[in-house]
Amino acid sequence: MKKLWMVCLLCFAGLHLVAQDLVYSNLKDLLANDGNLVEGLKVEKRTKNNIVLYGGADYRITANNKSMCKYLKNRCFAVQVDTLLYVNCKKLRYKRLRFGAWYAPAVQLGKKIYFCAMPLGSVVGGNFVEEDDVKLGGNIGDALAASSLVTKRVCYELNAETGKIEFLDKNKMVELLKKSPELKKAYLKEDSQEAKHTFKYLLELKEQQKP
Numbered sequence: 001m002k003k004l005w006m007v008c009l010l011c012f013a014g015l016h017l018v019a020q021d022l023v024y025s026n027l028k029d030l031l032a033n034d035g036n037l038v039e040g041l042k043v044e045k046r047t048k049n050n051i052v053l054y055g056g057a058d059y060r061i062t063a064n065n066k067s068m069c070k071y072l073k074n075r076c077f078a079v080q081v082d083t084l085l086y087v088n089c090k091k092l093r094y095k096r097l098r099f100g101a102w103y104a105p106a107v108q109l110g111k112k113i114y115f116c117a118m119p120l121g122s123v124v125g126g127n128f129v130e131e132d133d134v135k136l137g138g139n140i141g142d143a144l145a146a147s148s149l150v151t152k153r154v155c156y157e158l159n160a161e162t163g164k165i166e167f168l169d170k171n172k173m174v175e176l177l178k179k180s181p182e183l184k185k186a187y188l189k190e191d192s193q194e195a196k197h198t199f200k201y202l203l204e205l206k207e208q209q210k211p
Contacts, residue, residue: 022080023072030078031111031160040064041072043081046102052150056100057089057117078113079103087115087158094120094156094165107202109176109209113158114168114202116195119149124167153195155202173198176205 022035029035044060051058061079062069072079078087087106089099097120106115155168166172170193177184183201190197 021082023076024078024080025075026077027113027158027160027163030108030113035080038063038068041079041081043084043086043103048151054100057102057104058153059086059103059105061086061103073101078106087113089115089117092158092165094124094167097121105199107199107206109202109205111160113160114155114199115158116153116155116199119152119154124154154193155195155198168198169193173201177201180205180208 021038021041023038023041024030024035040063042062044062046056046058046060061072061081063072072088074090076088077091078085080086085106085108086103088102089104090101092099099117099120104115104117106113108114155173157166157168157172158164159166173187173193174184177187183204187197187201192198
């Protein structure tokens with residue numbers, strides 16, 4: 001009975017350890033897996049209305065005290081909650097365009113970080129605006145086109161060596177999947193560059209890289 005109690009205690013301790021979260025101050029720390037253990041982080045999916053009104057990424061991550069909340073919002077680069085990774089979009093730029101505040105789901109593959117965010121720029125955004133989204137020309141038409149992209153997501157690639165962020169288009173994705181013929185075939189069959197399709201293949205690649 002005593003041995004059984006000890007086994008249960010060790011299992012509980014192991015589960016508690018796994019449940020602890022990691023915060024990374026910068027990209028260098030994330031690549032080195034040099035994060036700080038914290039407890040009690042709360043991941044909240046932002047509502048569509050909130051994103052429309054204030055912009056930014058899909059997830060708000062908070063803590064039990066004000067100082068940690070301030071750190072998470074303004075200084076923290078990335079957070080790992082259980083096995084899920086999120087990057088802070090506040091300081092990230094794509095062609096000098098801002099993603100806004102808060103966190104986006106991400107996955108690390110080698111020295112590159114892939115994350116989901118709203119389409120930015122005319123080249124990327126133009127691929128995802130429906131014909132019915134823009135009914136007027138000029139500034140008003142541009143505003144309507146931008147608003148139609150608020151709930152759409154694509155994947156971006158952050159190159160840790162150069163610090164450059166690029167749109168993860170179809171060609172880049174096919175190159176990533178070249179060593180996984182089955183995943184490549186399934187991806188091409190879906191024929192979509194939206195994050196809801198692309199990101200699942202990035203996660204699959206991550207799983208395949210595990211020892």
